[in-house]
Structures are given as structure tokens and as C-alpha cells.
Amino acid sequence: MRVTLSLGGVLVAGTPAEPHYFENQVDHFSTSSRTYKQRYYEDATHFQGPGFPIFCIMGGEGGIAPSTGIFYPWVGTVLAKTFGALVIEPEHRFYGESLPFGNESFTVDNLRVMNTQQALADA
Numbered sequence: 536m537r538v539t540l541s542l543g544g545v546l547v548a549g550t551p552a553e554p555h556y557f558e559n560q561v562d563h564f565s566t567s568s569r570t571y572k573q574r575y576y577e578d579a580t581h582f583q584g585p586g587f588p589i590f591c592i593m594g595g596e597g598g599i600a601p602s603t604g605i606f607y608p609w610v611g612t613v614l615a616k617t618f619g620a621l622v623i624e625p626e627h628r629f630y631g632e633s634l635p636f637g638n639e640s641f642t643v644d645n646l647r648v649m650n651t652q653q654a655l656a657d658a
Contacts, residue, residue, distance in 0.1 A: 550611060552576040552604030554632075561635045562648050563656035571635040573657060575625040576604050578611040583619030590614060591658050592624040598631020599624065625658050 559573040576599065590610055604624075605611060611622045626633040629649045634640040 548606070548608050549603035550578065550605045550608045551602050552578060554601050556632075559628075559657055563653055571633070571637075573625060573628065573633045574599070574631060575623055576601075577624075578605055578615065578622040580611065581615040581619055582621040587619040587621070589621045589623060590618075592622065593654075593658060594625055594627040594630070596627055596630060598633075599626045600631075628654055628657055 553576075554574050555577060556572040556574055558570040561567060561569040561571055575594075592606055592610060595606070599606075605622060606624065614620065615622050628635055629640055629646075635648060636642075636645045639645060
């Protein structure tokens with residue numbers, strides 16, 4: 536099923552999906568072992584297993600509700616089908632339910648790990 540919804544006046548297409556969570560590093564570039572639960576979505580409808588690609592859709596700067604699930608449905612319906620791929624979409628850290636420090640995520644000190652390098656390493 537494909538849906539189109541408006542987020543702040545912008546139309547966004549998505550495929551609703553069940554959320555999943557994994558333990559991710561709060562800081563990928565330090566010796567800290569602190570982790571947090573990062574939400575992500577996956578679509579394995581066309582995945583043919585080991586040796587086939589995994590397409591990662593980088594979550595935008597906003598939370599991703601299950602009703603939206605995976606942005607850009609053509610990735611799953613066209614590209615994944617063509618290449619036998621798995622599609623995953625991690626929610627961007629500091630948005631939605633992916634808060635590295637929980638309710639304390641938005642202090643000046645904790646925001647030091649809200650940057651492009653950390654977000655790319657999350658995926």
C-alpha cells in the first residue's frame with residue numbers, strides 16, 4: 536500500500552511499515568560504549584538474500600511515523616524488485632524516537648553528536 540501525506544505543506548509519499556529498533560553507538564568516533572535505540576524501517580518484499588544489494592534511504596530531519604514508513608515507494612516497488620534488494624530506512628538521530636540521550640538529548644553538551652558524520656555512521 537502506498538500513501539501520500541502532507542508534512543508541513545510538503546507532499547510526501549511513503550509505504551507504511553512496522554518500526555524496528557537496534558542498539559546504535561551514541562558517538563561513533565570515541566571510545567565510549569554508550570548506545571541508544573535507533574528506529575528504522577525495512578522492506579524485504581523483494582530481497583533475494585546474501586549477495587544482493589541493500590538500499591539505504593537516509594531518514595530526513597524529522598521523525599518517521601509507522602504510517603509513513605519508507606519514503607520514496609519507487610525504491611521498494613521498482614528498484615528493489617529489479618535488483619532483488621532489501622530496503623532499509625533509519626530514522627535520523629535526534630528526531631522521532633531516535634534520541635541518543637532520551638529526554639536529555641537537547642542539551643548543549645549532548646548536541647555535540649548531532650552532526651552529519653554521526654548520522655552517516657548510523658547507517
